[in-house]
Amino acid sequence: MPAKTLLTVENIDFAIRGNPILQNITFRVASGEIVALIGPNGAGKSTLVRIVLGLLRPHGGRVWLQPGLRIGYMPQRLTVDDTLPLTVQRFVTLGTRVPRERVRAALAEVGAIRVLDSPIQAISGGELQRALLARALLREPDLLVLDEPIQGVDVNGQYELYELIGNLRRNRGCGILMVSHELHLVMAATDHVVCLNRHICCSGHPEHVARDPAYLELFGIEGARTLAIYHHHHNHRHDLHGAVVAERNRDG
Amino acid sequence: MDDFLPRALLGGFGVALTAGPLGTFIVWRRMAYFGDTLAHSGLLGVVLGTALGVDPELGVVATCLAVALALVLLQRQRRLATDTLLGILAHTTLSLGLVALAFLETVRVDLVSYLFGDILSINATDLCWIWGGNLLALGVLAWLWRPLLAATVHEDLAHVEGVPVFPVRLAFMLLIAIVIAVAMKVVGILLITSLLIIPAAAARRFARSPEGMAILASAFGCAAIGLGLWASLRWDTPAGPSVVVAATILFALGSAAPSHWQR
Numbered sequence: 001m002p003a004k005t006l007l008t009v010e011n012i013d014f015a016i017r018g019n020p021i022l023q024n025i026t027f028r029v030a031s032g033e034i035v036a037l038i039g040p041n042g043a044g045k046s047t048l049v050r051i052v053l054g055l056l057r058p059h060g061g062r063v064w065l066q067p068g069l070r071i072g073y074m075p076q077r078l079t080v081d082d083t084l085p086l087t088v089q090r091f092v093t094l095g096t097r098v099p100r101e102r103v104r105a106a107l108a109e110v111g112a113i114r115v116l117d118s119p120i121q122a123i124s125g126g127e128l129q130r131a132l133l134a135r136a137l138l139r140e141p142d143l144l145v146l147d148e149p150i151q152g153v154d155v156n157g158q159y160e161l162y163e164l165i166g167n168l169r170r171n172r173g174c175g176i177l178m179v180s181h182e183l184h185l186v187m188a189a190t191d192h193v194v195c196l197n198r199h200i201c202c203s204g205h206p207e208h209v210a211r212d213p214a215y216l217e218l219f220g221i222e223g224a225r226t227l228a229i230y231h232h233h234h235n236h237r238h239d240l241h242g243a244v245v246a247e248r249n250r251d252g
Numbered sequence: 253m254d255d256f257l258p259r260a261l262l263g264g265f266g267v268a269l270t271a272g273p274l275g276t277f278i279v280w281r282r283m284a285y286f287g288d289t290l291a292h293s294g295l296l297g298v299v300l301g302t303a304l305g306v307d308p309e310l311g312v313v314a315t316c317l318a319v320a321l322a323l324v325l326l327q328r329q330r331r332l333a334t335d336t337l338l339g340i341l342a343h344t345t346l347s348l349g350l351v352a353l354a355f356l357e358t359v360r361v362d363l364v365s366y367l368f369g370d371i372l373s374i375n376a377t378d379l380c381w382i383w384g385g386n387l388l389a390l391g392v393l394a395w396l397w398r399p400l401l402a403a404t405v406h407e408d409l410a411h412v413e414g415v416p417v418f419p420v421r422l423a424f425m426l427l428i429a430i431v432i433a434v435a436m437k438v439v440g441i442l443l444i445t446s447l448l449i450i451p452a453a454a455a456r457r458f459a460r461s462p463e464g465m466a467i468l469a470s471a472f473g474c475a476a477i478g479l480g481l482w483a484s485l486r487w488d489t490p491a492g493p494s495v496v497v498a499a500t501i502l503f504a505l506g507s508a509a510p511s512h513w514q515r
Contacts, residue, residue: 084465085460
């Protein structure tokens with residue numbers, strides 16, 4: 001099946017009170033393709049996603065969507081007020097009216113069938129992300145837009161979730177636009193990386209981006225090293241007697 | 253027995269029926285203070301309606317909507333936090349209402365009955381307003397239910413899924429304005445929010461679904477009306493405040509109920 005272009009973003013500019021947040025952003029997403037938007041906090045990733053979704057109007061440039069494109073969206077950080085009695089099943093069907101069997105099938109596809117009748121507030125971060133994914137899938141999307149899909153998910157869950165997203169692309173052939181703040185997390189699952197810091201610093205195949213000087217500058221050598229399989233971060237030091245002392249904040 | 257009591261009960265039930273489901277949304281959306289602000293502006297609406305020679309209820313609906321729109325515009329400026337804006341609007345409109353009232357020398361407005369309600373004096377015309385307004389609001393709410401619920405859980409997600417979020421929000425504000433206008437007679441401007449949020453809060457522990465919570469909130473509201481009126485007659489206490497106290501007692505009893513009754 002030849003890849004169709006689902007989404008084209010052309011020369012997008014966006015500013016808040018005269019401060020440029022996004023400058024001249026151009027990229028595209030085709031069917032069956034996973035594109036990752038990466039960049040540090042404040043790079044404008046979420047703003048760009050909101051523009052793609054039509055929630056914000058860009059100040060320059062344009063967003064082209066394939067006519068009739070169905071978008072499944074998985075927002076960043078969703079908290080449902082404790083006062084709202086809502087089961088996962090009800091939550092998942094808030095966006096589309098579907099029979100119960102299809103709800104079960106979608107939750108089974110994302111591995112969250114166990115929490116079908118649980119209150120949405122009582123499930124874990126990973127289960128919530130899966131429920132959000134199921135809600136997006138029930139819309140039979142051509143394009144999935146995932147904003148920090150692994151937020152609040154433990155390390156094992158993160159790899160499972162990326163594997164799941166990779167499977168979705170294979171099984172359903174939909175295009176996926178994914179936001180992440182770290183490259184090494186999305187590396188294995190991604191075809192194309194757009195490295196963003198208000199403008200596009202570099203873009204291309206993940207291996208290529210990881211070696212790009214612009215990427216190294218943005219994330220630092222330290223950030224680039226995290227591409228290694230194992231990394232750990234010291235959040236404390238020891239004094240001469242071996243007791244833990246607080247580390248001074250290196251960022252100032 | 254006089255027939256003021258059946259009329260009071262009928263009027264109270266009419267308001268409680270709609271206040272239940274509408275109040276659940278106010279609780280879910282954390283808009284209690286917003287409801288309070290609209291209610292505070294009600295007196296200004298009464299005065300304007302009276303001064304212009306139209307029904308006070310219409311004046312209240314129009315004023316509440318104007319305040320809601322003013323809030324939306326002020327929020328867009330992002331200069332002040334929403335609770336600050338609400339505080340400014342609530343007290344300004346209440347004071348404006350009181351000031352404007354002083355200019356209405358020719359018309360006598362019973363201030364206390366508007367502030368705290370006068371449920372025992374509900375007449376047939378009031379009943380028409382109450383049931384007409386509430387049935388209309390209930391119908392619109394039922395029609396809006398799904399999109400409003402989706403927008404309550406996550407506005408952006410609902411927007412992407414095709415919910416016209418802004419019109420739905422405006423319609424919801426209109427419903428609050430209508431209910432405030434017709435509930436004024438029952439508990440008064442200063443106590444209306446309690447009829448919206450206390451029954452909804454009481455219903456939370458016993459509800460498994462949004463719809464269940466809405467229906468339970470209506471039931472708790474009606475029970476509070478009945479209990480409050482009975483207490484008011486029994487001990488000769490003011491009716492509106494007695495209804496609110498009854499609602500709070502129901503809420504407290506509900507909170508103390510054994511936990512296996514929950515959810």
